[in-house]
Amino acid sequence: MTVLVFGGNGQVGRELLRALAPLGRVVATTRSGTLPDGSACEVADFDRPGSLAALLDHVQPSVVVNAAAYTAVDRAEQEPEAAFRANAEAPGAIARWCAAHGVPLVHYSTDYVFDGQGNAPYREDAPTAPLGVYGSSKRDGEEAVRAAGGRHLIFRTAWVYAAHGSNFLRTMLRVGAERDQLRVVADQIGTPTPAALIADVTAQALRHPGGLSGTWHLTASGQTSWHGFAEAIFAEALATGVLAKAPAVEAIPSSEYPTPAKRPAWSVLDNRRLQQDFGIALPSWQDGLERVMAEIAAG
Template identity: 50%
Template sequence: MSVLVFGKTGQLACELARLDGVICLGRDAADLSDPEICADVIRARRPDAVINAAAYTAVDRAEAEEELATVINGVAPAAMARACADLQIPFVTVSTDYVFDGSGDAPWRPGDATAPLGAYGRSKLAGEEAVRAAGGAHAILRTSWVVSAHGANFIKTMLRLGAERERLTIVADQIGAPTPARDIAIACLTIARQLAEDPGKTGTYHLAGHPETSWAGFAREIFARARLSCEVVDIPSSDYPTPAQRPLNSRLDCATLETVFDLSRPNWRVGLNEILEDLGESA
């Protein structure tokens, strides 16, 4: 089975590139800011399935660049989904917990009402709605707090700052779960293969690591595993203002993914050990 992946250098694309049968396209071959080029590539290559692992992920910058974010996160996946529908091949795209408003403390279910707090969430929600409207076999996989040994992410930032400083203040009232990109990649490929066999599995699903924690709790675990003595001091989100508002509740209910695709939530502590080993930072 040949699987065409949009994305080459991001966290998820780097992990997908490790898997068999995957062809990853960088921006030079398919720039998501030109959605019709993406659709043309699909029609020309005629793969067995398509995974969209590329996105505009600069959450704060999106507040000033919402139009561009919406083209990349909304219009481009729509064009891909329509091309896949025309060819009758499955399309898998990755979305985010930011489509929810982060209220309450219950895990968000796939069918819960969406209400994004900012431009990034709105752009991803636009993509979800357009993919559904395309009418083909598809899976929208919402995830949260993606981490890996690639690119810029929370783990690498904490390792750098933890080695430089004795004390860090970290937000403790945003609750969710880190999700290793490696596990998301495996899930995307598994879903694509199963959708090719059974298009009736089309739908929206959630994948997040377990157990739930805060950013402060995650930082403590990183420092403990890397043997860094940096102290973590809990602070509320209000003490760390950003251009884009973050959801306080990023918990995701992943039960449907397990029922339909037999995919279990990854333990992020196991994933953290693997990432630290990749980075040469493990104890």
């Protein structure tokens, strides 16, 4: 089996290269043709969706996993064309190639397809109503993947972090080491989800014999605010020796931390369908944090 992973240097992409290795030959792509360890890989540029079919023809994958995306939520407000190209046009081109060749496609989407006005975990069939360009482009990407008509597994995830890459946990550890006091938003509620969990579940789903196609919510279990997550990060960092001292974390409303893109206030996704359909248990977000912090502590 040849598995083609788009975005091999992103948070989820890096974990996929590890998690999918037991399935067969894994071929990675990045924009530069180089992986974080310096080794060479295939080049895929989502700014040129028309170029992707030739790459797919060349690799002849038996499974495609798309972890590449334009993820700069605030910058997307100024660069909508780039966001829609990478998040909607490129996945559409990949999905059409996959459908034409009978190749299953795994694609990731986001809690930002919802407007965050709910107060119960969003089910997969809840109406989408993105608040900004990033969420709209990801919603269009989902629709393009479905419209292609092939077998697809769309996993909507949220609040992704890892021991590597650009994410909230790494930002907290960096600024927490420099400052005695931080102010963190407490009125956005969601579920911090390790990239490793997303990759491991993807591998399990691909091993599942059912040949299922559809959309599932793939997050850790439970919920917290960014403020709650920050406090848990610092408690765990102290417990594992990653930080010698922790800052005081003040809870603030989103109105005191304005950003170019509006974020959904309520981002909790109901992940029960994935657990039922694939027989997978999704651990708590606290469990995920412990694992990622242990990885950071181990160096």
